[in-house]
Amino acid sequence: MSQTASARPAAGYTTDEMMSVAAARALRDGTSCFVGIGLPSTAANLARRTHAPNLVLIYESGCLGAKPDRLPLSIGDGVLADTADAVIGVPEVFNYWLQPGRIDVGFLSAAQLDRFGNINTTVIGDDYADPTVRLPGAGGAPEIAASCREVFVVVRQSRRSFVERVDFVTSVGHGRGPGDRERLGLPGAGPVLVITDLGVLRPDPHTRELVLTDVHPGVEVDAVRAATGWDLTVADDLGRTPEPTERELTALRALTAASA
Amino acid sequence: MARILSLADAVGEVVHDGDTVALEGFTHLIPFAAGHEIIRQGRRDLTLVRMTPDLIYDQLIGAGCARKLVFSWGGNPGVGSLHRFRDAVQNGWPVPLEIEEHSHAGMANRYVAGASGLPFAVLRGYTGTDLPAHNPNIKQITCPFTGETLTAVPALNPDTTIVHAQQADPAGNVQVWGITGVHKEAVLAAKRSLVTVEEIVDELRPRPGAMVLPGWAVTVVAEAPRGAHPSYAQGYYDRDNDYYQAWDAIGRDRDAFRDWLTETVFNNTATAGGGTR
Numbered sequence: 043m044s045q046t047a048s049a050r051p052a053a054g055y056t057t058d059e060m061m062s063v064a065a066a067r068a069l070r071d072g073t074s075c076f077v078g079i080g081l082p083s084t085a086a087n088l089a090r091r092t093h094a095p096n097l098v099l100i101y102e103s104g105c106l107g108a109k110p111d112r113l114p115l116s117i118g119d120g121v122l123a124d125t126a127d128a129v130i131g132v133p134e135v136f137n138y139w140l141q142p143g144r145i146d147v148g149f150l151s152a153a154q155l156d157r158f159g160n161i162n163t164t165v166i167g168d169d170y171a172d173p174t175v176r177l178p179g180a181g182g183a184p185e186i187a188a189s190c191r192e193v194f195v196v197v198r199q200s201r202r203s204f205v206e207r208v209d210f211v212t213s214v215g216h217g218r219g220p221g222d223r224e225r226l227g228l229p230g231a232g233p234v235l236v237i238t239d240l241g242v243l244r245p246d247p248h249t250r251e252l253v254l255t256d257v258h259p260g261v262e263v264d265a266v267r268a269a270t271g272w273d274l275t276v277a278d279d280l281g282r283t284p285e286p287t288e289r290e291l292t293a294l295r296a297l298t299a300a301s302a
Numbered sequence: 303m304a305r306i307l308s309l310a311d312a313v314g315e316v317v318h319d320g321d322t323v324a325l326e327g328f329t330h331l332i333p334f335a336a337g338h339e340i341i342r343q344g345r346r347d348l349t350l351v352r353m354t355p356d357l358i359y360d361q362l363i364g365a366g367c368a369r370k371l372v373f374s375w376g377g378n379p380g381v382g383s384l385h386r387f388r389d390a391v392q393n394g395w396p397v398p399l400e401i402e403e404h405s406h407a408g409m410a411n412r413y414v415a416g417a418s419g420l421p422f423a424v425l426r427g428y429t430g431t432d433l434p435a436h437n438p439n440i441k442q443i444t445c446p447f448t449g450e451t452l453t454a455v456p457a458l459n460p461d462t463t464i465v466h467a468q469q470a471d472p473a474g475n476v477q478v479w480g481i482t483g484v485h486k487e488a489v490l491a492a493k494r495s496l497v498t499v500e501e502i503v504d505e506l507r508p509r510p511g512a513m514v515l516p517g518w519a520v521t522v523v524a525e526a527p528r529g530a531h532p533s534y535a536q537g538y539y540d541r542d543n544d545y546y547q548a549w550d551a552i553g554r555d556r557d558a559f560r561d562w563l564t565e566t567v568f569n570n571t572a573t574a575g576g577g578t579r
Contacts, residue, residue, distance in 0.1 A: 079379065102406060103328050103481045115543055116379035118329020120536055123480045129511060132328055132353070132484050133414050136407040141426055164403070170436050176388045178377035180405040181354075185427050214430035226430040227451065 148190030159215025304474025328483025416491025480536030
């Protein structure tokens with residue numbers, strides 16, 4: 043497989059497809075994943091269709107072990123209930139399954155993400171009472187980010203979305219740095235992986251700041267810096283994401299086509 | 303035993319100006335027909351409660367029925383924003399809208415406390431977020447046994463909860479299957495309840511995984527075929543995804559919204575659901 047670093051148009055696949063494939067690869071077979079709708083749901087369903095057929099998908103609508111044959115259009119799509127191991131009430135999802143730490147990975151997206159992996163899906167602007175943009179709000183995310191063993195975030199990278207500090211902390215990542223999650227008593231490890239359309243970021247083990255650890259094929263580091271609203275640190279051993287395989291692309295396109 | 307009324311009579315009995323009203327249904331079984339009847343009856347100053355205010359609350363807010371919204375996620379799932387909601391929050395149109403914002407875990411637990419007859423619920427939640435700073439109904443509490451700091455949220459006890467379900471029998475026993483969300487908790491937490499159903503059958507046939515709300519726990523039942531449209535009713539009809547897409551353009555524009563209200567809600571007194579596009 044080609045691993046050249048030369049800038050070239052993404053021949054044969056889009057940057058969004060690369061992002062979904064990279065995000066899917068991060069999910070391990072046999073683990074459980076609390077799935078947010080949108081980009082995370084696409085990636086989680088792709089993982090089930092490729093290397094992780096035994097990935098347990100959990101949707102906040104109460105569907106445990108959903109096995110949809112097309113991408114659900116909402117977290118309460120009927121195909122999730124039809125194919126689930128169990129359908130339970132919403133209080134039970136949060137109280138019995140999420141809160142005690144039974145779920146391996148929380149898979150979230152974000153409108154804004156900051157250098158410590160904190161997530162904003164509430165308001166853009168400094169004034170909560172008079173926002174520049176009113177976003178949908180928290181949904182299940184604050185407790186998913188707190189209580190899953192690990193959190194993966196999948197989000198398109200731009201200066202608008204990748205900011206020094208989020209305007210509103212909807213879901214806590216690594217707070218303001220080392221020790222914050224422990225001080226707050228948040229049981230899970232928080233965001234350990236951020237997958238974008240440009241590359242992959244991981245928190246530095248000491249500073250907890252998100253560091254660029256991989257770039258996708260054809261993406262230059264300068265382009266990632268230009269799409270980041272803070273002074274981005276790049277890992278010494280920067281990796282390059284392998285291109286999507288035919289099998290991955292075929293499975294992804296079959297999923298999205300079945301949902302169209 | 304629940305009384306069986308027409309949709310108009312049922313809504314007229316259980317929803318009054320100034321009430322706190324929860325219309326629930328987690329993507330599935332959203333009581334659109336009842337919501338439209340509330341608009342037709344011209345209710346005002348409602349405190350609307352719902353975990354996921356989507357199109358139904360965009361419509362009620364745009365029609366000027368609400369003065370406050372209590373919620374945890376407000377959007378058009380898979381499409382984008384709720385423009386009537388945003389217009390009310392940002393511009394006070396057609397009337398100002400106060401908001402009280404939670405997480406799903408917080409809202410679900412508020413209903414559980416309400417259904418349980420307790421004053422508040424305890425959870426591990428909201429910790430470190432900016433939500434408590436903007437919502438006095440999220441407070442810290444210390445566990446009297448372990449000393450752990452936890453979060454408390456007050457019980458939700460709506461004046462009225464309205465949900466949609468598949469079937470009821472003549473005694474008002476209700477059977478719901480598929481995704482049941484917070485149907486049970488929201489009904490049991492409320493002072494009064496209305497369940498709209500796809501059909502009233504002579505006898506409920508037990509179904510695997512179905513939930514039954516006994517008729518004596520429900521105030522009124524009304525038959526409303528397709529009453530959850532454009533959401534779905536498992537076993538009856540699928541979600542009308544095109545409606546959700548089309549709503550984006552209608553909700554975005556005040557005039558288009560007014561036209562929609564006139565054509566679809568006020569000129570349609572049938573008990574059918576969300577109407578046609």
